[in-house]
Amino acid sequence: MKFGFEVLHRDMGTGARLGVLHTPHGDVPTPVFMPVGTAGAVKAMSHESLEALDARIILANTYHLYLRPGHERIEKLGGLHNFMSWDRAILTDSGGYQVFSHRELRSITEEGVHFRSHIDGSKSFFSPEKVVEIQRSLGSDIVMVLDDCTPYPAGRADAEASMELSMRWARRCREQWAGQDDGTKALFGIVQGSVYPDLRKRSAEALGDLDFSGMAIGGLSVGEPKDLMYEVVESTVPLLSWEKPRYLMGVGTPADLVRSVAMGIDMFDCVLPTRNARNGYLFTSQGRVLIKNAMYAEDQRPLDPDCSCRTCRRYSRAYLRHLFLSGEHLYAVYSTLHNLTFYLDMMRKIRDAIRLDSLGNWLGLMEKGGDSSPRDL
């Protein structure tokens, strides 16, 4: 079974595409949102619940798994799918983002990045070749190149140097990959260049020459204004091949997903639905619910009357608020189930809208404020 991507339909009124990723662990309809399973587990979400929600792909973090339990141990135990007992698709990031997030703990050279474990302070080193090798050990279906995630704001010279480094690393990843590629799995490149259109263009061109199986847009959702993010996405997408899947990393809110899909993005990941759930921030068809708010103390309604998740079918806002304030484990379980249901249901609705050539109407409603769903989310 070869890795592949097909565009099945293009929305008439927008740049959105309906597609499917073919992976060794099943097909994934796109546009898709990938729940984040940092350490080989989506926080507070059982595999059974993910399957019931028809999640076809999750993201796992190379950095975390490398440190604990270790990629060599996971390989010995049959790879990540076997280790975590998940037989659907897995995308792993390169670990770069986590390493770069701990600024005081790392130093970057041409060769790669030296860093200290956030767990025990031990020293490690990631090179482009090594992160490809680690992800191969894990058995990821989709492998990401090591990149230098340019922080925001970055001056032009810094952004250029950072992008150029990422491009040299991407080439090294591609070469490492060539030695092990049997066509069943995918290596994705990552466009960098901060908020500078010409740098993004040069980055996309450099990656285009390397013929990756998919293309990601990195270095966004790192603190820049929302309008600027959309500008970059809008100007970068046309630089990417029509035939390949396009992945906007680390984005975003429900409204971000609708808008980015309309610009031609196919794949997303973000900790927002899961992390927000645990922090008491719940997404509903009627807007956000901050569950700790006293107004919910005696509210017997379901969290979202339009949601069919087990949480909404059974529990009241009053009970969820009580579980949250009491620090009960179940709060995380029920709230995560709801927020992920909201996200994955929304992606289903997005795919339906593309199929009907009506995503543009959805966008129009959003702009007029006539559609409550992602408005204030």
Add this chain to the structure above:
Amino acid sequence: MKFGFEVLHRDMGTGARLGVLHTPHGDVPTPVFMPVGTAGAVKAMSHESLEALDARIILANTYHLYLRPGHERIEKLGGLHNFMSWDRAILTDSGGYQVFSHRELRSITEEGVHFRSHIDGSKSFFSPEKVVEIQRSLGSDIVMVLDDCTPYPAGRADAEASMELSMRWARRCREQWAGQDDGTKALFGIVQGSVYPDLRKRSAEALGDLDFSGMAIGGLSVGEPKDLMYEVVESTVPLLSWEKPRYLMGVGTPADLVRSVAMGIDMFDCVLPTRNARNGYLFTSQGRVLIKNAMYAEDQRPLDPDCSCRTCRRYSRAYLRHLFLSGEHLYAVYSTLHNLTFYLDMMRKIRDAIRLDSLGNWLGLMEKGGDSSPRDL
């Protein structure tokens, strides 16, 4: 539907009874282990999982619910069953044990007990009448009297004074109950008297006169040697009516349950399976598993090959250990599911053994060490 208890069969070789509790929220086969749902939720165990495990009754803590969200709020929201969306039976303790556990925060008078909230330090007062009223507000199927849980060790004079106080409080609870009792729910008395057989006898007699719907043995599993606990249970059970359910509070290990059932106990509650699960202590048919142990790091076997729970059907010891060490929410979910399955499956086996008049054989195997199951647990 009247509250009731029937003894269906007595084990030929031991004092064990097979029975059934009739409650307004369904029948409960006995002997029964009641999972502890302190704040209106069994920690890390969804209601759906409890139902799938055929848990017919859970215990909730009056003290915790009184402080948060408050019994008046729960009553306003339709009672605890409605509030937490659980339509099976609920037993609530009187709150006494929690209050007495926080020794520096409380003072006891003839009238009742003054205490401070462990949450915010606010002052409260529990009288026997008030705890009955609180539990009525909650809508508990089985209500416990307020008692003074005598600590261990206690000198004879202290134990006697404490027991006498508990008996005066039991009478006041009984009188309060008489004013609201419609026969659908149950009020249980609690035998105290520490490790002194004559005090236990006087306590049982005092309670016998008050005609409770069931009788509990309190003040055990509070630090006394195990043999002494068994002595007290063995000498106290014959003092209790054959017709009424007998509840050994706060006990215990798997071996404790088998032995106590053989002495004639019908009901148990304990945080052991749930708390131990979260702390990495897992019960299996082959003995305990301390999941953090390095020996499990690459152990691909299920936690317990003889267990049919979702955890054992799907996940390896290596993965569970990884989730534990990573502090993942899911560890608590999967481990609690397993430990409670172990306990509830054991209770089913105990009931089967009584039905077959063979609980004595099980005890014999335990004593010879020929039955690994509860031996070292």
